[in-house]
Amino acid sequence: MSVVVTGATGQLGRLAVSHLIARGVAPADIVAVGRNGERLAELDASGVRTAVADYSDAAALDAAFAGAETLVLISSSEVGQRAAQHGNAIDAAVRAGIRRVVYTSAPHANSSALILAPEHKATEELLQASPLEVTVLRNNWYNENYESSLGQAAQSGAYLASTGQGRVASASRDDYAEAIAAVVTSDVHGGEVYELAGDTAWDGEDFAAAATEVLGRPIIFRSVEPGEHLEILRSAGLDEGTAGFVVALDGNIRDGLLDGPSDVLSGLIGRPTTPLIDTLRKAAAAS
Numbered sequence: 001m002s003v004v005v006t007g008a009t010g011q012l013g014r015l016a017v018s019h020l021i022a023r024g025v026a027p028a029d030i031v032a033v034g035r036n037g038e039r040l041a042e043l044d045a046s047g048v049r050t051a052v053a054d055y056s057d058a059a060a061l062d063a064a065f066a067g068a069e070t071l072v073l074i075s076s077s078e079v080g081q082r083a084a085q086h087g088n089a090i091d092a093a094v095r096a097g098i099r100r101v102v103y104t105s106a107p108h109a110n111s112s113a114l115i116l117a118p119e120h121k122a123t124e125e126l127l128q129a130s131p132l133e134v135t136v137l138r139n140n141w142y143n144e145n146y147e148s149s150l151g152q153a154a155q156s157g158a159y160l161a162s163t164g165q166g167r168v169a170s171a172s173r174d175d176y177a178e179a180i181a182a183v184v185t186s187d188v189h190g191g192e193v194y195e196l197a198g199d200t201a202w203d204g205e206d207f208a209a210a211a212t213e214v215l216g217r218p219i220i221f222r223s224v225e226p227g228e229h230l231e232i233l234r235s236a237g238l239d240e241g242t243a244g245f246v247v248a249l250d251g252n253i254r255d256g257l258l259d260g261p262s263d264v265l266s267g268l269i270g271r272p273t274t275p276l277i278d279t280l281r282k283a284a285a286a287s
């Protein structure tokens with residue numbers, strides 16, 4: 001089996017490469033792809049092959065994908081350019097004769113009002129229209145997205161959000177990375193769309209309780225309305241686009257778009273998903 005992994009210099013990609021090796025894929029059968037040669041070189045010690053390729057560079061993608069059987073297409077981090085970038089990777093996969101693609105998408109990407117869903121929906125449509133065998137992993141949020149909130153809570157004594165009573169069924173990056181490896185190394189997966197989420201979901205009060213336990217002092221949930229949230233973010237120096245994005249995402253959470261705990265992810269990886277508090281503990285210990 002030979003597997004090419006895009007986004008391998010990223011946080012999820014690195015973990016996916018480690019889990020592929022842990023699940024028996026020979027390092028020499030893995031091609032780690034990223035834009036940055038120096039970051040790719042950090043993977044040399046694991047024995048994997050590496051290839052530098054930007055999603056905009058068709059020739060580099062062709063060279064990177066040549067001879068591979070499976071492509072792990074980790075969604076790009078360049079919001080707004082992703083559908084085109086992923087389209088380039090899909091075209092290159094077809095040209096290279098790749099049989100199968102595993103793509104990391106977003107929860108209910110085909111039907112969700114989540115502000116990040118449209119690019120994932122477009123990518124899923126390109127994949128489904130291609131001759132490739134497709135497995136879609138619709139990842140819910142990473143626990144790690146909230147490490148900075150822990151830092152802010154440590155400073156201010158509060159977790160501030162406009163999520164209302166909305167819940168997030170997050171899991172750790174490592175959980176999602178292990179699911180990639182589980183799917184790639186199993187023959188029973190192909191043509192499926194998996195909605196991956198944590199075993200449990202949490203809300204703002206739960207976050208504050210977890211932060212209280214981790215930090216060892218009281219943290220409150222400061223629940224604010226969207227308009228007030230926007231003003232607070234603006235006055236903290238966030239640009240208009242970023243502030244609007246944060247408030248819109250909180251609105252998506254308030255609307256329940258990231259709720260929906262599930263045992264699909266834990267079933268794939270064969271263990272419970274990582275609770276939010278464990279990720280926060282790890283972050284606090286590392287800071």
Ligand SMILES: NC(=O)c1ccc[n+]([C@@H]2O[C@H](COP(=O)([O-])OP(=O)(O)OC[C@H]3O[C@@H](n4cnc5c(N)ncnc54)[C@H](OP(=O)(O)O)[C@@H]3O)[C@@H](O)[C@H]2O)c1
Binds near residue numbers: 075077078
């Ligand atoms: N579910 C969630 O909560 C959540 C949260 C954040 C992101 N995401 C999505 O999940 C993906 C993986 O997450 P992550 O934490 O691993 O993100 P990350 O650490 O930012 O990694 C993103 C990867 O995409 C690569 N990339 C970006 N633009 C590229 C381009 N033009 N050509 C080639 N490669 C390019 C980056 O390469 P370089 O190293 O060269 O920059 C990096 O390897 C993200 O990219 C995003 O789509 C999901």
